[in-house]
Every structure is written in structure tokens, then in C-alpha cells.
Amino acid sequence: SNTQDYTEQTVHTLPLYLTQHAPAAMEILEAVEPEDLDCVEVGDGNLNLVFIVTNKYKPENQVIVKQSLPYVRCVGESWPLTLDRAYYEYQALAAQKAACPEFVPSLYHFSKPNGLIVMEYLKPPHIILRKGLIQGIRYPTMAVDMGTFCGKTLFLTSGFALSTTELRAKVEMWSANSEMCALTEQVVFTDPYMEATNNRWTSPQLDDEKKAIEDDIELKHAAAHYKHKFVGSTQALIHADLHSGSVMCAPSPQATYVIDPEFAFYGPMGFDTGAFVANLFLAYVAQPGHPHRGTDYAEWILEQIATFYAAFERQFLELWNDPTAHTGFVYGRNTLHSPEAVARAQQSFMKDLLADTLGFAGMKMLRRIVGIAHVEDLESIEDADVRAQCEKHGLALAKTFIKTAPLISSMDEAIQLARSFKK
Amino acid sequence: SNTQDYTEQTVHTLPLYLTQHAPAAMEILEAVEPEDLDCVEVGDGNLNLVFIVTNKYKPENQVIVKQSLPYVRCVGESWPLTLDRAYYEYQALAAQKAACPEFVPSLYHFSKPNGLIVMEYLKPPHIILRKGLIQGIRYPTMAVDMGTFCGKTLFLTSGFALSTTELRAKVEMWSANSEMCALTEQVVFTDPYMEATNNRWTSPQLDDEKKAIEDDIELKHAAAHYKHKFVGSTQALIHADLHSGSVMCAPSPQATYVIDPEFAFYGPMGFDTGAFVANLFLAYVAQPGHPHRGTDYAEWILEQIATFYAAFERQFLELWNDPTAHTGFVYGRNTLHSPEAVARAQQSFMKDLLADTLGFAGMKMLRRIVGIAHVEDLESIEDADVRAQCEKHGLALAKTFIKTAPLISSMDEAIQLARSFKK
Ligand SMILES: Nc1ncnc2c1ncn2[C@@H]1O[C@H](COP(=O)(O)OP(=O)(O)O)[C@@H](O)[C@H]1O
Ligand SMILES: Nc1ncnc2c1ncn2[C@@H]1O[C@H](COP(=O)(O)OP(=O)(O)O)[C@@H](O)[C@H]1O
Ligand SMILES: [Mg+2]
Ligand SMILES: [Mg+2]
Ligand SMILES: [Mg+2]
Ligand SMILES: [Mg+2]
Ligand SMILES: [Mg+2]
The missing domain is CATH 3.90.1200.10 (Aminoglycoside phosphotransferase (APH), C-terminal lobe)
Incomplete structure (x- = not known):
């Protein structure tokens, strides 16, 4: 898969990305400016980055951003892995949401080149x-x-x-x-x-x-x-x-x-x-x-x-x-x-x-x-x-x-x- | 499938088609001009046209041309059927030829838009x-x-x-x-x-x-x-x-x-x-x-x-x-x-x-x-x-x-x- 148009997101770059590319996510967040957003990386998985994004002024308003890395996270860049998996994850989430809406998070944004999904944040006590x-x-x-x-x-x-x-x-x-x-x-x-x-x-x-x-x-x-x-x-x-x-x-x-x-x-x-x-x-x-x-x-x-x-x-x-x-x-x-x-x-x-x-x-x-x-x-x-x-x-x-x-x-x-x- | 570039062949059009588009077939036929070729339609199947093409001057030199029709032959135009089947037939013949060359005819030409395959003629007493x-x-x-x-x-x-x-x-x-x-x-x-x-x-x-x-x-x-x-x-x-x-x-x-x-x-x-x-x-x-x-x-x-x-x-x-x-x-x-x-x-x-x-x-x-x-x-x-x-x-x-x-x-x-x- 193509990594040319890919930008690995950080807590610093993500607010601008969302403001520019993810209007549905911004609407859920009820945010307008990058400055409105706080990001923290919480991924505990083996493969991907996961961020919680919060509206500073309405801290109840949060979304999850999951981004695939072009390698296996827990191993490092020596084990490359297709970014396309984000595409399949998004398609699968969408199909599962259609089949069983009650037990699948809502989806707000997807970027294929960035391997990036924005979805519903499942808050504590989840x-x-x-x-x-x-x-x-x-x-x-x-x-x-x-x-x-x-x-x-x-x-x-x-x-x-x-x-x-x-x-x-x-x-x-x-x-x-x-x-x-x-x-x-x-x-x-x-x-x-x-x-x-x-x-x-x-x-x-x-x-x-x-x-x-x-x-x-x-x-x-x-x-x-x-x-x-x-x-x-x-x-x-x-x-x-x-x-x-x-x-x-x-x-x-x-x-x-x-x-x-x-x-x-x-x-x-x-x-x-x-x-x-x-x-x-x-x-x-x-x-x-x-x-x-x-x-x-x-x-x-x-x-x-x-x-x-x-x-x-x-x-x-x-x-x-x-x-x-x-x-x-x-x-x-x-x-x-x-x-x-x-x-x-x-x-x-x-x-x-x-x-x-x-x-x-x-x-x-x-x-x-x-x-x-x-x-x-x-x-x-x-x-x-x-x-x-x-x-x-x-x-x-x-x-x-x-x-x-x-x-x-x-x-x-x-x-x-x-x-x-x-x- | 696209039928725009498709031309249904007849015994009259096929010699020119082969001369213009199927050099490997012409080589097998040892023919140069459309006038060198005799065609006869022999299809007995339900779906497709089959022609035997013969070099008039070297009647031992023959090939088979199989062309798919954009409908089921034995039913008529009321039952349309994908031309792509010729592509799959060609791919399958090629795969089978690779796996078992001794019992599959040789392939000389394929045109996807025309749904047309030229292959070895299996002569009588076959x-x-x-x-x-x-x-x-x-x-x-x-x-x-x-x-x-x-x-x-x-x-x-x-x-x-x-x-x-x-x-x-x-x-x-x-x-x-x-x-x-x-x-x-x-x-x-x-x-x-x-x-x-x-x-x-x-x-x-x-x-x-x-x-x-x-x-x-x-x-x-x-x-x-x-x-x-x-x-x-x-x-x-x-x-x-x-x-x-x-x-x-x-x-x-x-x-x-x-x-x-x-x-x-x-x-x-x-x-x-x-x-x-x-x-x-x-x-x-x-x-x-x-x-x-x-x-x-x-x-x-x-x-x-x-x-x-x-x-x-x-x-x-x-x-x-x-x-x-x-x-x-x-x-x-x-x-x-x-x-x-x-x-x-x-x-x-x-x-x-x-x-x-x-x-x-x-x-x-x-x-x-x-x-x-x-x-x-x-x-x-x-x-x-x-x-x-x-x-x-x-x-x-x-x-x-x-x-x-x-x-x-x-x-x-x-x-x-x-x-x-x-x-
Ligand atoms: N929609 C979500 N809401 C809340 N937390 C999430 C959500 N998606 C992921 N997480 C957190 O991020 C972690 C890693 O996410 P996961 O999709 O399992 O990534 P990986 O493919 O790297 O295993 C999860 O174990 C969970 O703690
Ligand atoms: N390579 C060949 N050599 C000799 N005869 C052939 C060859 N291919 C097809 N034929 C003749 O044409 C007939 C129809 O061909 P076939 O590939 O079975 O078409 P269909 O898909 O219409 O059934 C066959 O039954 C056979 O008589
Ligand atoms: Mg996981
Ligand atoms: Mg995973
Ligand atoms: Mg047959
Ligand atoms: Mg058949
Ligand atoms: Mg495909």
C-alpha cells in the first residue's frame, strides 16, 4: 500500500487534521478551531495508534482517533504491515454497525491514505x-x-x-x-x-x-x-x-x-x-x-x-x-x-x-x-x-x-x- | 461488461481480423493475407461461436476461433450473458495448460473486448x-x-x-x-x-x-x-x-x-x-x-x-x-x-x-x-x-x-x- 500521502499523527498535529478533514467529527465535538481540542495517545494494542480527542471547553465531547502505522507497533519498523488494514477495519465496522447497531461504535470519519478512523469514544466506565x-x-x-x-x-x-x-x-x-x-x-x-x-x-x-x-x-x-x-x-x-x-x-x-x-x-x-x-x-x-x-x-x-x-x-x-x-x-x-x-x-x-x-x-x-x-x-x-x-x-x-x-x-x-x- | 469494442465475427470478417490482430495464429497457419484463409462455423455448444480456420493452400494448417456472444446462444438475445466469460475461459485454459500441458490445447491469441480466443485445432479423429x-x-x-x-x-x-x-x-x-x-x-x-x-x-x-x-x-x-x-x-x-x-x-x-x-x-x-x-x-x-x-x-x-x-x-x-x-x-x-x-x-x-x-x-x-x-x-x-x-x-x-x-x-x-x- 501507498505511504506517500500518509502522515503519522501526533497529539500536536491531530487537532489541525480534524479541523481540516473531519467535519462530522468536529460537529460531534462541537468544536471549530484546532485550539479547541486536546489530544492524548492511549493505544494499548500491538499494532496501532489510538488518541482520545476532547473539546477543552465541553469536556463531555470526545471522539476516538485510531491510526494504523505502516509497521507492527510492538515490534517496530522492521516488521512492516499494510496500512490498508485501516480500510478493512473501517469497512468491517460499517458492516457490523449495519448488522448490529447497538453494539458497535458510531463512525465519524475515514481517510484511506492516512489509515485513520474517527469514531465514537466509549467513555468510562467502559x-x-x-x-x-x-x-x-x-x-x-x-x-x-x-x-x-x-x-x-x-x-x-x-x-x-x-x-x-x-x-x-x-x-x-x-x-x-x-x-x-x-x-x-x-x-x-x-x-x-x-x-x-x-x-x-x-x-x-x-x-x-x-x-x-x-x-x-x-x-x-x-x-x-x-x-x-x-x-x-x-x-x-x-x-x-x-x-x-x-x-x-x-x-x-x-x-x-x-x-x-x-x-x-x-x-x-x-x-x-x-x-x-x-x-x-x-x-x-x-x-x-x-x-x-x-x-x-x-x-x-x-x-x-x-x-x-x-x-x-x-x-x-x-x-x-x-x-x-x-x-x-x-x-x-x-x-x-x-x-x-x-x-x-x-x-x-x-x-x-x-x-x-x-x-x-x-x-x-x-x-x-x-x-x-x-x-x-x-x-x-x-x-x-x-x-x-x-x-x-x-x-x-x-x-x-x-x-x-x-x-x-x-x-x-x-x-x-x-x-x-x-x- | 463492455460491448462497445465488440464485433461479432462471421466467416467473412474473421480472416481480416486474424490478419490484423493475431500474428501468432497467422504464424501457426503459415498464412499472410486474409485471402489465404477459409472459415467455417462449427459451434455445437449452447453459448458461443466456434470457427475452424484453414489455410487454403496448406489445408493441414488449421486453428480454432472461439468467440463468446453477449447472450446465451441457444436462447437468444433475450438472455444476456457476460462477455467476460471468454476472459475467464482463456485464463483457465492458460492455468490448465501450465498444470497439465499434455491434455490442453495450445493458445495462440486472446482479445478481451471481442471475447475471442484462438487455439489449437484438435483434428479428426478427435x-x-x-x-x-x-x-x-x-x-x-x-x-x-x-x-x-x-x-x-x-x-x-x-x-x-x-x-x-x-x-x-x-x-x-x-x-x-x-x-x-x-x-x-x-x-x-x-x-x-x-x-x-x-x-x-x-x-x-x-x-x-x-x-x-x-x-x-x-x-x-x-x-x-x-x-x-x-x-x-x-x-x-x-x-x-x-x-x-x-x-x-x-x-x-x-x-x-x-x-x-x-x-x-x-x-x-x-x-x-x-x-x-x-x-x-x-x-x-x-x-x-x-x-x-x-x-x-x-x-x-x-x-x-x-x-x-x-x-x-x-x-x-x-x-x-x-x-x-x-x-x-x-x-x-x-x-x-x-x-x-x-x-x-x-x-x-x-x-x-x-x-x-x-x-x-x-x-x-x-x-x-x-x-x-x-x-x-x-x-x-x-x-x-x-x-x-x-x-x-x-x-x-x-x-x-x-x-x-x-x-x-x-x-x-x-x-x-x-x-x-x-x-
Ligand atoms: N472507540 C473507543 N473508545 C474507547 N477506547 C477505545 C476505542 N477504541 C479503542 N480504544 C482503546 O484503544 C485500545 C486499542 O484500540 P484497538 O482498536 O484495540 O487497537 P489495536 O488494533 O492496536 O489493538 C483499546 O484497547 C482501547 O483501550
Ligand atoms: N480446440 C478445438 N478443436 C476442435 N474442435 C473444437 C475445439 N474447441 C471447440 N471445438 C468444437 O466446438 C464445439 C463447441 O466448443 P465449446 O468450447 O464446447 O463451446 P461452448 O462453450 O459453446 O460449449 C465443441 O463441442 C467442439 O466440437
Ligand atoms: Mg485491539
Ligand atoms: Mg487490532
Ligand atoms: Mg462446450
Ligand atoms: Mg461452454
Ligand atoms: Mg478485485
């Missing part, structure tokens, strides 16, 4: 869900909201809603976000299963576990199957980075937002639902490392997994049963219309989707324990022996999901496995 | 395979050649040979051939399973059979599954119209050529292997309508199915076992390298591919019996009762393949079913 789980916060509707988000965005961007021609046009466009897909393919589907310099694990406690993964033919076979599915299946526009760090919540009803879909592309639905449950299972296995929260918080997390998945299935089937939403070619109404036919299709599709969800969940869990990028839920456990114990619990569950997902008959059974694997 | 089968010709290597063709083209254009990024770039390009895909989706995957004005069948003999298809929930469910797979799986560059009318053969060794890939796109491999075996099974069930050939010709056809599929699997696995060919991400060598791991992967992949082959074969057979476009093998049986009897045999087999493909453990078992279903 924080990143992962941080909230680490603090032991109980969110009243987060799990249901996320189920609704997945149900709506996955159904409405898929062949359940689109004609084959519409779907192919989407696939054509999203296939070009391949540099981001390649990152996922490497860090989720490949590196953790081999010796790769990027891998990291609690050592020496998990050395044998890591070796066992590299020697486990059944596991690597299943992993290869999921990789093929990730690349070769164009079911829906998936967020493709739907971990608990891509969700912001406040502890009040319906205060849930999904952000950061820069990895989005047309892929298998189960990769999103799987990513989300994976991160809840990781939060669960981390609980013995955070004993002050009590065992009932661990159980609360497991409940959220069940609640999330039930809400997802409910939302998905609600749309499927609605002829104004189920307008696409998948199990098309022109041939499958009797209640019996629909029931059969729904049962078999949801069964396969559960298997994909659990299989991809296992892949996402495993890579967070022995791959390049770990999760704070586990990293924040200071005692390495305690942490390793939690990680072993997570690995056992991950491997079972990867190897036997199609044999697990319900999310409740998966949750029961998580409980029973605890030492 | 004829369309379907015609040869109707004549009762026994081809010594056709089945092996077609297995080789499918093995090479499907493996070498897939993620077995390509990186994920290369594959996504191909998918991006081929997704735009969606108008042709939409045709297939309608005539193969949808119309035959419902009441649609385009459907045709031997009536009244098959009236009950057609009705039973529309009422068969299990069948329509399986058909919907294969439709989803056709649209949502991007395994390899498939020919996508690989019936016996897209193959030209002479009754001598290695005299086999695949033509007419204008429907090509990135789809499931089994759609090609399935199309080819479907047309052989249709030729088989038609045999009682052509009694002069004797029962041993029917058995010869079944043998060709077994030979084709064995050759396909042999070729595919030979490439998979070759590290210079298996350079892609599918079951990548970086994680799966032990002989045990490779054996496991090969067994499981080939099992799934056989199921896809038989499932898609069933879809292709059924649509040729109750859908819009029938096959001459059956249509040429004049006695409607005899024809209906053959068609019922074909339908029973098709439905079994569609409903139970994953339970059929080998191509030999499928062939045995074909024998046993004969009344």
Missing part, C-alpha cells in the same frame, strides 16, 4: 472486557450482547442473507485483506505446532507440554484441518480477532461494544464464536491464579460461556426463521420450506457450527499459551508454578477441543469438560 | 468424448488421461501448491466470474429441486419421480449442503463444466484434450471429479437404450470410471508426495512431515474428496434427467419408455449418491451400486 474480567467485574448482559452481536453480524453478512452473486462480490473485496489473514495463519495455525522463534511458554514448567504438541500427530492433523477451513471457507464476514481485548463493556445492561476488526475477511463463522469462548475459557482456567476473587467468579465465567452461546444460537435462528432476514441462498426458502425441512437444516447446521466453534476455540487457546501473544489473564499470575498449572489446564482443554470438537454435543458438555479437567 | 461414447468407441487411455488432468490441475492450483496469500489473490480474481457461477447454481443446485419453468423430464413416465424429488426433504437438505459447499469453498481452480462434452478424444493413446472451461472459478475439487464420473454413469445407464453395443460396452464404461478415479488419486498423491510440488499451506510440510502424519492426512483428505466427488456426481446426474439441459446419451433413445427406464436407473443412483456419499467407501462400491440398481 473498559476493555479482558481488564474487567481480571478485575472480577460481573457484567449483567455482556454475554447475551455478544451472542446477539455474533448472531446478527455472522448471519446477516453470510449466504443466509445474500445471494450467491452478492456473496462472491464480498469475497472478492475481502480476499485482498490477505496480509492480515497471513498474520493469523502464522501465529494461530502454524507456529504453535512447530519450533518457531516467536513461540513463548512458561519454561521449564511447560517444556514437555510444548514438545508433546510438536509430536502429537492427531493434534497437528486436526490443526491443519482447521487451517484449511480458515483459508478455504467463505461463510461470513468475520471479525477474526474477537478476543476479550476487542470488546469494551460497562457493568450496566447493554453497555457492550465490539471494536478493532482490522483482521476481518470472509471466513468460517466458528472462528469468531470460537475466539470469544476461547478467551472466556482462558479467563476461567486463570482463576486459581487470582484466588481473592473466590471460586464463584470462576463459575460466573463458565455461566457467561453458556449464556453467550445460547444467545448466539437464539439470535441466529431468530433471523433464520424471519423471511425478511433469511433472503439468501443457504438452505434457500425456494426449495426448503416445510417446517420439517427447516428444523432438519437448522439442527444439522447448528451442530456443525458448534463443532467449528469448539475446534477454533481450542486453536485460539493453545496459541495463547505456547505461541507469540499471550493473555493478561494468565500473564498477570506472578507465581510461575501456579501460572503453569493454570496453563496446563487450558492446554488440556484446548487439545480436547481441537481433536474431538465434533464429538462434543453441546456447549454445556464443553463447559463440563472445563470443570472436570481442573486438577 | 471428436467430443460424449459423441464417441454414443458411437461405442473404446478409448485406450482416456480415463487415465482425465485422471491425470484432474490430479494435476486440481492439486497445482490449490492450497497444496500455493501459499495462503497466493490462494487469496486467485480467489479475488476468480470470484468475479460470478455470472457464470450463478448459472450453475441455478441449473444444478436449485431448479431441479423445485417447480421451475426450465425443468424438463420424460413425461408422463417420470412425473412421479419429479414430484418425489420435490417432496424429499432428505434429498433437498443434502442438495442445499452441496450448494453451500459449491459457493463457499475455495479449494482449487475448477473447470466447473467437466462433462463428456468438454473433452475431445481420438482412439489412440494420450489423445485426450479438455476444452471449454468458461465456468472456471475457485471451488471444491469434487465438483470436477464428480462432473466427470457423473457423465460416465449417465453413459452407463443409457446403454440399454443402445442395445446394439452389447452389455460389454456398459461394463467398459464402468471400468473407465474406476480407472479414471484411480488415476486421479494416484496423480494427486504423487504430487502430494513430491516436495517440489507440495509447496503450499494445506497439510503444510512445516508441521506435518513424519510418514505417519502424511499417511493419516492423505487418507482422511482422499476420503472426504471421494464423498464430495460422489455427492456432486449425484447432483450433476439428477439435473441432467429432470433439469433444463439433458445429455445426448439419454436423449438419443427414441423409445420414451425405454429412455424413462434408463433415467429411473440414473435417478436412483443420483439420489443415493447425493444422500449417502460419505457412507460409500470407495469408487468400486459406487460402481457396484450402479450395477445393482439396474432393473
Whole structure:
């Protein structure tokens, strides 16, 4: 991608940029002059700059500016990365906003050459869900909201809603976000299963576990199957980075937002639902490392997994049963219309989707324990022996999901496995 | 697509066109002046014009010119169809020629605005395979050649040979051939399973059979599954119209050529292997309508199915076992390298591919019996009762393949079913 017209923004340059180029953002801010604006950089992610912009005179009026850098932020300029990801993030946010307006921030401005998005600021007490789980916060509707988000965005961007021609046009466009897909393919589907310099694990406690993964033919076979599915299946526009760090919540009803879909592309639905449950299972296995929260918080997390998945299935089937939403070619109404036919299709599709969800969940869990990028839920456990114990619990569950997902008959059974694997 | 720069060629205009625009073709013809050339139109297809061009003074020197019309030829200008299909046909021929040069005609010229391809003329005794089968010709290597063709083209254009990024770039390009895909989706995957004005069948003999298809929930469910797979799986560059009318053969060794890939796109491999075996099974069930050939010709056809599929699997696995060919991400060598791991992967992949082959074969057979476009093998049986009897045999087999493909453990078992279903 072209970096010629690109200007990396700073807290000093951004006010003028917004005044000159982002009228809708200025309107939301109710600001006119660059001097009206205060900027602060708050990005905690691995890849991009994030600024909060505030109207000095009306401090309630704030927006977020997210700008992509032409390299991986946490590595530096030595690892270049396409600026186009901002374009895909913007397009994905717009598509998700259209499908599920209640849980996606509003969009105010986009510049392709600058890789820059201006969007709604999700104010405190909204924080990143992962941080909230680490603090032991109980969110009243987060799990249901996320189920609704997945149900709506996955159904409405898929062949359940689109004609084959519409779907192919989407696939054509999203296939070009391949540099981001390649990152996922490497860090989720490949590196953790081999010796790769990027891998990291609690050592020496998990050395044998890591070796066992590299020697486990059944596991690597299943992993290869999921990789093929990730690349070769164009079911829906998936967020493709739907971990608990891509969700912001406040502890009040319906205060849930999904952000950061820069990895989005047309892929298998189960990769999103799987990513989300994976991160809840990781939060669960981390609980013995955070004993002050009590065992009932661990159980609360497991409940959220069940609640999330039930809400997802409910939302998905609600749309499927609605002829104004189920307008696409998948199990098309022109041939499958009797209640019996629909029931059969729904049962078999949801069964396969559960298997994909659990299989991809296992892949996402495993890579967070022995791959390049770990999760704070586990990293924040200071005692390495305690942490390793939690990680072993997570690995056992991950491997079972990867190897036997199609044999697990319900999310409740998966949750029961998580409980029973605890030492 | 743009028809502004398009000129429909006739036997009168083509000599000048070639002289002015197709120097490589003129070189092959060893011709210089338009007056050197004789043209005759020979297209027997449903969609396009096909000319044989001959050097009057060296009548051995001939080429084929294929030109797309901006509508469906057999219907007329009322059914417009994208000229771009010639571009995809040319790109597919080029890709197939690269993967399997021995069984694809040479290419001499392409004009995108004119939707016009000049290629090698496959001289008599080469004829369309379907015609040869109707004549009762026994081809010594056709089945092996077609297995080789499918093995090479499907493996070498897939993620077995390509990186994920290369594959996504191909998918991006081929997704735009969606108008042709939409045709297939309608005539193969949808119309035959419902009441649609385009459907045709031997009536009244098959009236009950057609009705039973529309009422068969299990069948329509399986058909919907294969439709989803056709649209949502991007395994390899498939020919996508690989019936016996897209193959030209002479009754001598290695005299086999695949033509007419204008429907090509990135789809499931089994759609090609399935199309080819479907047309052989249709030729088989038609045999009682052509009694002069004797029962041993029917058995010869079944043998060709077994030979084709064995050759396909042999070729595919030979490439998979070759590290210079298996350079892609599918079951990548970086994680799966032990002989045990490779054996496991090969067994499981080939099992799934056989199921896809038989499932898609069933879809292709059924649509040729109750859908819009029938096959001459059956249509040429004049006695409607005899024809209906053959068609019922074909339908029973098709439905079994569609409903139970994953339970059929080998191509030999499928062939045995074909024998046993004969009344
Ligand atoms: N709309 C928003 N409102 C409030 N905070 C935000 C918003 N978008 C991003 N952030 C903050 O910035 C951080 C990084 O943003 P994110 O989109 O996840 O970037 P990255 O792609 O670098 O991970 C988030 O974790 C969050 O703390
Ligand atoms: N390269 C060739 N050599 C000889 N005959 C050809 C060649 N290509 C096409 N033909 C003849 O023209 C007919 C139509 O060509 P085809 O490519 O199948 O067109 P369509 O797309 O209209 O079906 C074929 O059935 C065959 O008889
Ligand atoms: Mg982020
Ligand atoms: Mg494009
Ligand atoms: Mg991000
Ligand atoms: Mg043809
Ligand atoms: Mg054709």
C-alpha cells in the first residue's frame, strides 16, 4: 500500500487534521478551531495508534482517533504491515454497525491514505472486557450482547442473507485483506505446532507440554484441518480477532461494544464464536491464579460461556426463521420450506457450527499459551508454578477441543469438560 | 461488461481480423493475407461461436476461433450473458495448460473486448468424448488421461501448491466470474429441486419421480449442503463444466484434450471429479437404450470410471508426495512431515474428496434427467419408455449418491451400486 500521502499523527498535529478533514467529527465535538481540542495517545494494542480527542471547553465531547502505522507497533519498523488494514477495519465496522447497531461504535470519519478512523469514544466506565474480567467485574448482559452481536453480524453478512452473486462480490473485496489473514495463519495455525522463534511458554514448567504438541500427530492433523477451513471457507464476514481485548463493556445492561476488526475477511463463522469462548475459557482456567476473587467468579465465567452461546444460537435462528432476514441462498426458502425441512437444516447446521466453534476455540487457546501473544489473564499470575498449572489446564482443554470438537454435543458438555479437567 | 469494442465475427470478417490482430495464429497457419484463409462455423455448444480456420493452400494448417456472444446462444438475445466469460475461459485454459500441458490445447491469441480466443485445432479423429461414447468407441487411455488432468490441475492450483496469500489473490480474481457461477447454481443446485419453468423430464413416465424429488426433504437438505459447499469453498481452480462434452478424444493413446472451461472459478475439487464420473454413469445407464453395443460396452464404461478415479488419486498423491510440488499451506510440510502424519492426512483428505466427488456426481446426474439441459446419451433413445427406464436407473443412483456419499467407501462400491440398481 501507498505511504506517500500518509502522515503519522501526533497529539500536536491531530487537532489541525480534524479541523481540516473531519467535519462530522468536529460537529460531534462541537468544536471549530484546532485550539479547541486536546489530544492524548492511549493505544494499548500491538499494532496501532489510538488518541482520545476532547473539546477543552465541553469536556463531555470526545471522539476516538485510531491510526494504523505502516509497521507492527510492538515490534517496530522492521516488521512492516499494510496500512490498508485501516480500510478493512473501517469497512468491517460499517458492516457490523449495519448488522448490529447497538453494539458497535458510531463512525465519524475515514481517510484511506492516512489509515485513520474517527469514531465514537466509549467513555468510562467502559473498559476493555479482558481488564474487567481480571478485575472480577460481573457484567449483567455482556454475554447475551455478544451472542446477539455474533448472531446478527455472522448471519446477516453470510449466504443466509445474500445471494450467491452478492456473496462472491464480498469475497472478492475481502480476499485482498490477505496480509492480515497471513498474520493469523502464522501465529494461530502454524507456529504453535512447530519450533518457531516467536513461540513463548512458561519454561521449564511447560517444556514437555510444548514438545508433546510438536509430536502429537492427531493434534497437528486436526490443526491443519482447521487451517484449511480458515483459508478455504467463505461463510461470513468475520471479525477474526474477537478476543476479550476487542470488546469494551460497562457493568450496566447493554453497555457492550465490539471494536478493532482490522483482521476481518470472509471466513468460517466458528472462528469468531470460537475466539470469544476461547478467551472466556482462558479467563476461567486463570482463576486459581487470582484466588481473592473466590471460586464463584470462576463459575460466573463458565455461566457467561453458556449464556453467550445460547444467545448466539437464539439470535441466529431468530433471523433464520424471519423471511425478511433469511433472503439468501443457504438452505434457500425456494426449495426448503416445510417446517420439517427447516428444523432438519437448522439442527444439522447448528451442530456443525458448534463443532467449528469448539475446534477454533481450542486453536485460539493453545496459541495463547505456547505461541507469540499471550493473555493478561494468565500473564498477570506472578507465581510461575501456579501460572503453569493454570496453563496446563487450558492446554488440556484446548487439545480436547481441537481433536474431538465434533464429538462434543453441546456447549454445556464443553463447559463440563472445563470443570472436570481442573486438577 | 463492455460491448462497445465488440464485433461479432462471421466467416467473412474473421480472416481480416486474424490478419490484423493475431500474428501468432497467422504464424501457426503459415498464412499472410486474409485471402489465404477459409472459415467455417462449427459451434455445437449452447453459448458461443466456434470457427475452424484453414489455410487454403496448406489445408493441414488449421486453428480454432472461439468467440463468446453477449447472450446465451441457444436462447437468444433475450438472455444476456457476460462477455467476460471468454476472459475467464482463456485464463483457465492458460492455468490448465501450465498444470497439465499434455491434455490442453495450445493458445495462440486472446482479445478481451471481442471475447475471442484462438487455439489449437484438435483434428479428426478427435471428436467430443460424449459423441464417441454414443458411437461405442473404446478409448485406450482416456480415463487415465482425465485422471491425470484432474490430479494435476486440481492439486497445482490449490492450497497444496500455493501459499495462503497466493490462494487469496486467485480467489479475488476468480470470484468475479460470478455470472457464470450463478448459472450453475441455478441449473444444478436449485431448479431441479423445485417447480421451475426450465425443468424438463420424460413425461408422463417420470412425473412421479419429479414430484418425489420435490417432496424429499432428505434429498433437498443434502442438495442445499452441496450448494453451500459449491459457493463457499475455495479449494482449487475448477473447470466447473467437466462433462463428456468438454473433452475431445481420438482412439489412440494420450489423445485426450479438455476444452471449454468458461465456468472456471475457485471451488471444491469434487465438483470436477464428480462432473466427470457423473457423465460416465449417465453413459452407463443409457446403454440399454443402445442395445446394439452389447452389455460389454456398459461394463467398459464402468471400468473407465474406476480407472479414471484411480488415476486421479494416484496423480494427486504423487504430487502430494513430491516436495517440489507440495509447496503450499494445506497439510503444510512445516508441521506435518513424519510418514505417519502424511499417511493419516492423505487418507482422511482422499476420503472426504471421494464423498464430495460422489455427492456432486449425484447432483450433476439428477439435473441432467429432470433439469433444463439433458445429455445426448439419454436423449438419443427414441423409445420414451425405454429412455424413462434408463433415467429411473440414473435417478436412483443420483439420489443415493447425493444422500449417502460419505457412507460409500470407495469408487468400486459406487460402481457396484450402479450395477445393482439396474432393473
Ligand atoms: N472507540 C473507543 N473508545 C474507547 N477506547 C477505545 C476505542 N477504541 C479503542 N480504544 C482503546 O484503544 C485500545 C486499542 O484500540 P484497538 O482498536 O484495540 O487497537 P489495536 O488494533 O492496536 O489493538 C483499546 O484497547 C482501547 O483501550
Ligand atoms: N480446440 C478445438 N478443436 C476442435 N474442435 C473444437 C475445439 N474447441 C471447440 N471445438 C468444437 O466446438 C464445439 C463447441 O466448443 P465449446 O468450447 O464446447 O463451446 P461452448 O462453450 O459453446 O460449449 C465443441 O463441442 C467442439 O466440437
Ligand atoms: Mg485491539
Ligand atoms: Mg478485485
Ligand atoms: Mg487490532
Ligand atoms: Mg462446450
Ligand atoms: Mg461452454
